[in-house]
Amino acid sequence: MNELQSNNDLQHDNELQRDIAVVKFGGTSVKTIARIQHVADIIKGISRERKCIAVVSAMGDTTDYLLKLAKQASSVPDKRELDMLLSTGEQISIALLCMVLKDLGVKARSLTANQVGIFTEHVHTRARIVQINNKKLLADFEEEDVLVVAGFQGVTTAGDITTLGRGGSDTTAVALAAAVKAPECDIYTDVDGIYTSDPNKIPGARLLDRVSSGEVLEMARLGAQVLHPRAVELARQYKVRLRVRNTFKPEHKGTLIDSGENMELFRAISGVAVDEDQCSVAIMDVPDTPGIAGKITQALADENISMDMIMQSVHPTAGVNSMIFTVSDSDIDQTIKTLDAIRSQINAKEVLSDPDCAKVSLVGQGLCGQPWIPALLFNTLGKNGINIKMISSSEMKITCVVSRLKAQQAAKLLHDAFELGEEKSGDQNPHAAKSV
Numbered sequence: 001m002n003e004l005q006s007n008n009d010l011q012h013d014n015e016l017q018r019d020i021a022v023v024k025f026g027g028t029s030v031k032t033i034a035r036i037q038h039v040a041d042i043i044k045g046i047s048r049e050r051k052c053i054a055v056v057s058a059m060g061d062t063t064d065y066l067l068k069l070a071k072q073a074s075s076v077p078d079k080r081e082l083d084m085l086l087s088t089g090e091q092i093s094i095a096l097l098c099m100v101l102k103d104l105g106v107k108a109r110s111l112t113a114n115q116v117g118i119f120t121e122h123v124h125t126r127a128r129i130v131q132i133n134n135k136k137l138l139a140d141f142e143e144e145d146v147l148v149v150a151g152f153q154g155v156t157t158a159g160d161i162t163t164l165g166r167g168g169s170d171t172t173a174v175a176l177a178a179a180v181k182a183p184e185c186d187i188y189t190d191v192d193g194i195y196t197s198d199p200n201k202i203p204g205a206r207l208l209d210r211v212s213s214g215e216v217l218e219m220a221r222l223g224a225q226v227l228h229p230r231a232v233e234l235a236r237q238y239k240v241r242l243r244v245r246n247t248f249k250p251e252h253k254g255t256l257i258d259s260g261e262n263m264e265l266f267r268a269i270s271g272v273a274v275d276e277d278q279c280s281v282a283i284m285d286v287p288d289t290p291g292i293a294g295k296i297t298q299a300l301a302d303e304n305i306s307m308d309m310i311m312q313s314v315h316p317t318a319g320v321n322s323m324i325f326t327v328s329d330s331d332i333d334q335t336i337k338t339l340d341a342i343r344s345q346i347n348a349k350e351v352l353s354d355p356d357c358a359k360v361s362l363v364g365q366g367l368c369g370q371p372w373i374p375a376l377l378f379n380t381l382g383k384n385g386i387n388i389k390m391i392s393s394s395e396m397k398i399t400c401v402v403s404r405l406k407a408q409q410a411a412k413l414l415h416d417a418f419e420l421g422e423e424k425s426g427d428q429n430p431h432a433a434k435s436v
């Protein structure tokens, strides 16, 4: 089931609530009391013109600190109790922010997920939102101008506190925007917006003024530290325009994320993403019969392990096949254990793994059907002696797995080769003449 899909409340009124601003401030934006005061000033400014829902994360690294405490208390902390603990981080932020807002004369109220009615599935540590009680929010606006809501947390219909998964406050903000039918949601963070690549690692990375939600989803999944993918998915589903902007430069417009209409006409590629925490796993010489891939993937699904770049292709020996895929670093031990356990059942010869993997991906809405793009990509890596271990492509991306040591160099080379640091208008394809 998709997030929020069963929410009938969302369908009851198609009028967009243009007079409600939904904003979200991340952990770095509320790291100290001084920063909370700065955030309160921004919210006060907004509240002069519109009602405002402000979602906040836990202060700085509070969630990491709470996780560390939990690990000290128990080697495998009970998930229900973990959610109880982790949700307290956001509660600190909403209370402090509201105190400051009230001192500034703003009519504000802090609300936990339980108080709002942000209902989730009965799953701990990565629950999905099922329904939001927008009537409570709209009723509170009769008395208040600003509602400060704790991000990242939810509640089950049985009254248990849940959390949405790390980085989940973005999802809370978009879900609230969808629930009150606000057309936009501003995500305030500590960078100016979304770049063509990580500006801390690729010196020529350029800020994008607009990017499509599809591209952002790919970038996030492929390792770019942008937005919580579930937040982007929800925004796309409920047609909420997202704007990523800098808390410390509130006048800066940031990056607009929308459906990306007409975008591929003027820009084939939007960015290069790197994910250095990848491993590949290969199951060698399994019988080439129906049902094997199902058994392998089912065993991993039962452990909740996500696979990516799943491939099976031509095998030199008749009657057998091999399957290869990637998993994230944190899942590799469990993956090998699970596959070893079913190896004899599926008659596989062996399970191989390679921990030295990084994904380097080109992402772009207009990448499809342009043969010069893969040619330039592979030629660039080849000329520079970078070996490609795996390749996969889809509508909006081409991913290469390379050694971790080469990943940043590969990204920089591609960023230069595709001239992503340069503002483009009109036809982006500098290689069109060569490709025809």
Ligand code: ASP
Residues within 6 Å of the ligand: 026, 027, 057, 058, 063, 064, 089, 151, 152, 165, 166, 167, 168, 169, 170
């Ligand atoms: N505080 C949570 C985390 O650090 C949620 C968030 O910041 O969005 O993951």
Ligand code: MG
Residues within 6 Å of the ligand: 026, 027, 057, 058, 063, 167
């Ligand atoms: Mg955080």
